[in-house]
Amino acid sequence: MSLRQLDDHDRVVLARIDARKPALLTRTLDWARLNTGSTNIEGLTAFAPILEDAFSELDADIQLIRCAPVDKIDTKGESTRFQSGSVLQATARPEAPVQVVLTGHYDTVYAPGTFEAITDLGDGRINGPGVADMKGGLVVMLEALQAFEAGPLKDRLGYRIVLSPDEETGNFASQQLIHKAATGAHIGMTYEPAMESGAMAGARKGSAIFDIVFHGKASHAGRAPEQGRNALYAAAQFITQMERLEHEYPGVTFNVGRLDGGGAVNIVPDLAIVRLGVRAPDQGAAAWTTQKVRATFDQVCERDGITGHIHGGFYRPPKPHNAAQAALSLAIAETGAGLGLSITYVDTGGVCEGNNVFAAGVPNIDTLGVRGGLIHSPAEFMVVESLAERAGLSALILNRLADGRIDAHRIHALMEPHHDA
Ligand SMILES: [Zn+2]
Structure with a gap:
C-alpha cells in the first residue's frame, strides 16, 4: 500500500x-x-x-x-x-x-x-x-x-x-x-x-564555537614597553589567519564574532579572547576546520611570551x-x-x-x-x-x-x- x-x-x-x-x-x-x-x-x-x-x-x-x-x-x-x-x-x-x-x-x-x-x-x-x-x-x-x-x-x-x-x-x-x-x-x-x-x-551544516584565549604580559606602554607582550596582537594575527581560511574549503564559513581584552591604552594588554564561530557541511570539513584552528593557534603561540588555550569545538556536528x-x-x-x-x-x-x-x-x-x-x-x-x-x-x-x-x-x-x- x-x-x-x-x-x-x-x-x-x-x-x-x-x-x-x-x-x-x-x-x-x-x-x-x-x-x-x-x-x-x-x-x-x-x-x-x-x-x-x-x-x-x-x-x-x-x-x-x-x-x-x-x-x-x-x-x-x-x-x-x-x-x-x-x-x-x-x-x-x-x-x-x-x-x-x-x-x-x-x-x-x-x-x-x-x-x-x-x-x-x-x-x-x-x-x-x-x-x-x-x-x-x-x-x-x-x-x-x-x-x-x-x-x-x-x-x-x-x-x-x-x-x-x-x-x-x-x-x-x-x-x-x-x-x-x-x-x-x-x-x-x-x-x-x-x-x-x-x-x-x-x-544542516555543523556548528562550532571556539573561545581562544591568548595570554601575554602586561607592562607600562611608556615606561617599559619592551617588557610587555601584547595579547591583542596575538589575537589579531589569529583573526587575520581565520579570514584567509574563509574560502579555502567549500561550504566552510568562519566568523569572528567578538574580541575581548585590553583596557587602558598606556598598558600593554596581557589578555585577549577571540570568539570564533564556524559552520561546516560534513564530517571531513569539520575535521579540517578543527585542525586549521589548532594549527593557527599553535603558530600564534610561537610569538615570544604568548601562551593560551582553546575552549570549545563542534557542539553540533554536521x-x-x-x-x-x-x-x-x-x-x-x-x-x-x-x-x-x-x-x-x-x-x-x-x-x-x-x-x-x-x-x-x-x-x-x-x-x-x-x-x-x-x-x-x-x-x-x-x-x-x-x-x-x-x-x-x-x-x-x-x-x-x-x-x-x-x-x-x-x-x-x-x-x-x-x-x-
Ligand atoms: Zn527551536
Missing part, C-alpha cells in the same frame, strides 16, 4: 486530532504565556513540572533530570559555571521492535520582560513568544503520540523523548542526555518549526543529506502527500538538536513542529491550523513506522557507521 493512502488506523488518529483542535491551541497559548527564556532559571524550573504533568498523559515513564552545570569562558578568560534547568525524559516500550527518539526544547530566546504578549493577527496566525519555537511544537509532539497510543499499533513502537531547557544556547547542558537517548534508536523526530509554506529543513536522510525525507513527504501536504526540503546553515541526534547515528527529521516564521524576534508567529495538521502528520509517521509501511530498520541501516561519534 502506498504511503500516500490512508488506512483505517490513519483515519482514526486523524479524527481524534481533528476533534481536539481547540485544546491544542489553548495548551500552546497557555505554555507560551509562561516565560522560559534560556537564562530564566526560575521560569524553566516552574515550567518543567507543567510539562511533566502534560506528558504524563502518555503511556511512558517520565522523569525530570537535573543537568550538570556548564563551563563558560568569561571576559577575564576564566571559566564560570552556569546551571540550566532540567531535562524531561520519557521512555516507552524499550523492547518494541521499532524505536524512535523524539526531541524538543522548552526554552525560548526571550528573557523575562522582553516579549510576552500574545496577539491574534486575525488571519489564522498568532504572534507570541515561543508559539512556533517551540511551545507549539511540543504540543504537536504530545498530541501525535497520544493519538498513536490510542490506536492498536502501539506495542510495535517504543520511544524515548528528551525535552531540553537549553537548546537556544546550544544544548551544552543537555547534549549528553540527547546523545544517550538517541543511541540505539532507528529514527529521530524533532519539533522545530517548519516554514510558513510548510517547507522543512534538509541538510547533518548532511546522506542515503538514510534521503530515504526518510522521501517517506515523510509521501506521508504528507496523503494529507494533501506538499512537503519540500531546504538545506540550511542553521543548526538544532537534529544535528545531535544525527551524530548519535540516527537519521531524523527535525522540523516536525508547527508552521510559522520570524522566530527569535518579537514578530514570531505560528499558523494556527498547522497545530492539528502537523500533529496528524506525526501521528501518521508513527503509524507507518509501527506497521512497517515506513521501514525504520532499512532506513537506519543506510546510515554510515562513522557518524556514531
Whole structure:
C-alpha cells in the first residue's frame, strides 16, 4: 500500500486530532504565556513540572533530570559555571521492535520582560513568544503520540523523548542526555518549526564555537614597553589567519564574532579572547576546520611570551543529506502527500538538536513542529491550523513506522557507521 493512502488506523488518529483542535491551541497559548527564556532559571524550573504533568498523559515513564552545570569562558578568560534547568525524559516500550527518539526544547530566546504578549493577527496566525519555537511544537509532539497510543499499533513502537531547557544556547547542558537517548534508536523526530509554506529543513551544516584565549604580559606602554607582550596582537594575527581560511574549503564559513581584552591604552594588554564561530557541511570539513584552528593557534603561540588555550569545538556536528536522510525525507513527504501536504526540503546553515541526534547515528527529521516564521524576534508567529495538521502528520509517521509501511530498520541501516561519534 502506498504511503500516500490512508488506512483505517490513519483515519482514526486523524479524527481524534481533528476533534481536539481547540485544546491544542489553548495548551500552546497557555505554555507560551509562561516565560522560559534560556537564562530564566526560575521560569524553566516552574515550567518543567507543567510539562511533566502534560506528558504524563502518555503511556511512558517520565522523569525530570537535573543537568550538570556548564563551563563558560568569561571576559577575564576564566571559566564560570552556569546551571540550566532540567531535562524531561520519557521512555516507552524499550523492547518494541521499532524505536524512535523524539526531541524538543522548552526554552525560548526571550528573557523575562522582553516579549510576552500574545496577539491574534486575525488571519489564522498568532504572534507570541515561543508559539512556533517551540511551545507549539511540543504540543504537536504530545498530541501525535497520544493519538498513536490510542490506536492498536502501539506495542510495535517504543520511544524515548528528551525535552531540553537549553537548546537556544546550544544544548551544552543537555547534549549528553540527547546523545544517550538517541543511541540505539532507528529514527529521530524533532519539533522545530517548519516554514510558513510548510517547507522543512534538509541538510544542516555543523556548528562550532571556539573561545581562544591568548595570554601575554602586561607592562607600562611608556615606561617599559619592551617588557610587555601584547595579547591583542596575538589575537589579531589569529583573526587575520581565520579570514584567509574563509574560502579555502567549500561550504566552510568562519566568523569572528567578538574580541575581548585590553583596557587602558598606556598598558600593554596581557589578555585577549577571540570568539570564533564556524559552520561546516560534513564530517571531513569539520575535521579540517578543527585542525586549521589548532594549527593557527599553535603558530600564534610561537610569538615570544604568548601562551593560551582553546575552549570549545563542534557542539553540533554536521547533518548532511546522506542515503538514510534521503530515504526518510522521501517517506515523510509521501506521508504528507496523503494529507494533501506538499512537503519540500531546504538545506540550511542553521543548526538544532537534529544535528545531535544525527551524530548519535540516527537519521531524523527535525522540523516536525508547527508552521510559522520570524522566530527569535518579537514578530514570531505560528499558523494556527498547522497545530492539528502537523500533529496528524506525526501521528501518521508513527503509524507507518509501527506497521512497517515506513521501514525504520532499512532506513537506519543506510546510515554510515562513522557518524556514531
Ligand atoms: Zn527551536
